[in-house]
Amino acid sequence: MSQQPTTETPKIAIIGGGPGGLTLARILHINGIASTVFERDEHALARPQGGSLDMHADTGMRALRLAGLEDAFRNVARYEDQDGKVCSPDGKLLFSDSDPDGERPEIDRTQLRQLFLDALPGGTVRWGQKVEAVRPLADGRYAVFANGGDGGEAGEPFDLVVGADGAWSRVRPLVSDAVPCYEGVIFCELGIDDADAQHPALAALVGHGKMFAKGRSRTLVGQRSSNAHIRVYAALRAPESALKLDTADPDRTRQEIAGHFADFAPVLRALITEAKLLAIRPMYALPVGHRWANRPGVTLIGDAAHLMSPFGGEGANTAMADGADLAMALADGNDWRQAVADYEAIMFPRAEEAADGAAEGLRGGVSEDAPDHILEHVAAARERAHPGNRVDDGASA
Ligand SMILES: Cc1cc2nc3c(=O)[nH]c(=O)nc-3n(C[C@H](O)[C@H](O)[C@H](O)COP(=O)(O)OP(=O)(O)OC[C@H]3O[C@@H](n4cnc5c(N)ncnc54)[C@H](O)[C@@H]3O)c2cc1C
Structure with missing residues (x-):
């Protein structure tokens, strides 16, 4: 499909409000781009988010800096627990x-999520919205169906759908046949x-x-x-x-x-x-080195793109780096379709290196x-x- 350069701002759906999706939404927001996050949890504290994460300089910490949340992070981070x-x-x-x-300060996942939630405009996250399907429309956009609405009725259309919905992504099948093993x-x-x-x-x-x-x-x-x-x-x-x-x-x-x-x-x-x-x-x-051919209007970040074992301590960090890189590329003001391709070109080798290390770490x-x-x-x-x-x-x- 040939692409015409355009400076139009896409209507963006982010599926999943984990570290990757919320980083993306926040950095888009501070660059004047609105997005909608579909999150299946009923509210922020609906389930325990898990244990502590250490933030790495080039990925998690850089994403926090680009999100303007470094000071807020320092207020809750535990530098003494390294x-x-x-x-x-x-x-x-x-x-x-x-x-x-x-250089790897720790933060609880619930606290990290809250930092981002506190910094997003109300209504950005639509809680209790479990996405069942994302389907291409004839005009090149994608319809998002949530909470059982994957039948014949009209889903909400978006120009760009970002799968930030973790290991068992509902968005991934649009770009890849890969399944986690x-x-x-x-x-x-x-x-x-x-x-x-x-x-x-x-x-x-x-x-x-x-x-x-x-x-x-x-x-x-x-x-x-x-x-x-x-x-x-x-x-x-x-x-x-x-x-x-x-x-x-x-x-x-x-x-x-x-x-x-x-x-x-x-x-x-x-x-x-x-x-x-x-x-x-x-x-x-997912297989180490998982990648896909660029498909205009759909992409993946975080575990949806490169689920890996926790032994490298890179999963949340790379998810945040993905969110940050995609947001920065989209904020550049150039053709947004090209921005997504540029993001993928940065993300694929980074993810491969991290996933390789994680697999070796688990072995x-x-x-x-x-x-x-x-x-x-x-x-x-x-x-x-x-x-x-x-x-x-x-x-x-
Ligand atoms: C035991 C363990 C320890 C770990 N330790 C570390 C560590 O120390 N450091 C590190 O960097 N990483 C660690 N990880 C990895 C890390 O948890 C993940 O890589 C990271 O959470 C991925 O972020 P994400 O935003 O891509 O996805 P997720 O965190 O999985 O977030 C996805 C979000 O999407 C929502 N969602 C899912 N499906 C749907 C749907 N259909 N519709 C709407 N919403 C949906 C979910 O509710 C969730 O909020 C660990 C993982 C495990 C299992």
Whole structure:
């Protein structure tokens, strides 16, 4: 299809109000471009958004700067929670460092979402709008159907529809046949509230940041969030059907998870036995290097474009970078169709590199090997950021 250059402003629908979609909406807004965000959640606090995220300089932090939200971010971010530890399954501390001047400040997901929501004009986000389908119209626009409205009736037309709707995107099939595949690892997500007062030993174990303990095909991660909450990820390499949440008796599932970590030291296993089970998440990913031929009027950002394992800590960061790059390209005032193609050209290689790292991180991070992989990974990252890290060998966690 040949494109005529135009300076018209497109009518934009963003499907999904996660980190990617809200970054896009906010940066468009401060550049004078309106958008509509369709979000299936009934309201901002309809469901817990998950644990803490660290923001990376070139992606998440840059997006916050372009969104004019750096100061608001600093008010809630936790610069003091960037420490890292690696333990062996028997509780021996293999590596530890403290990094209060690090460049990866932490923020809870709920707080991050709220920063963006507070900075958008009322009505930008349409809550409780689950998009069922997006269909091309004869005039080149796309109709968005929400909440069961995917029959014959007219959906709302938009010039540009951006799929920011995560792993199981309803927009992605318009540009790509790719579907996420199971990566062989189940993440069990648990939470411990008020850890400093109620569970001081676990608070000390996790410290002010993240603690990894890697066994054979099983890895435990403890991560401090705000308000002394500890988020625990118990990851195991297993068939997807190996573990299911017993909704009638989640305690039984939690005991089953603890059983998978029976050879871990009691202090580590307590991260499971003293926690509340929050979710069982089989890890899915899109193929590394997923891309598509540009289709005028539709694009994807974030997980919808490049779902990857959380082991690289890049998913939310790259989603925000995508939102920022697409918004900046559209704000340039040139042909908006070309702007979308320009954004995709920037995003594809960045996503491929991040997804490659995340896949490698998951392969090594939850594997048959001894903890060397995680140890090397954490130590190398810290050494790059701050030469002269301390390695404690032989101490107890
Ligand atoms: C256990 C775990 C830990 C992680 N840790 C990190 C980390 O430390 N650092 C990091 O950078 N990333 C991390 N990630 C990855 C990160 O969560 C995602 O990459 C990120 O949230 C993607 O943002 P997004 O905006 O693309 O999509 P999402 O966050 O998935 O947001 C999509 C939004 O779209 C809405 N939606 C979905 N479908 C529809 C529909 N049909 N209609 C309307 N709305 C819809 C959803 O309700 C949601 O609000 C982690 C992921 C997991 C699972």
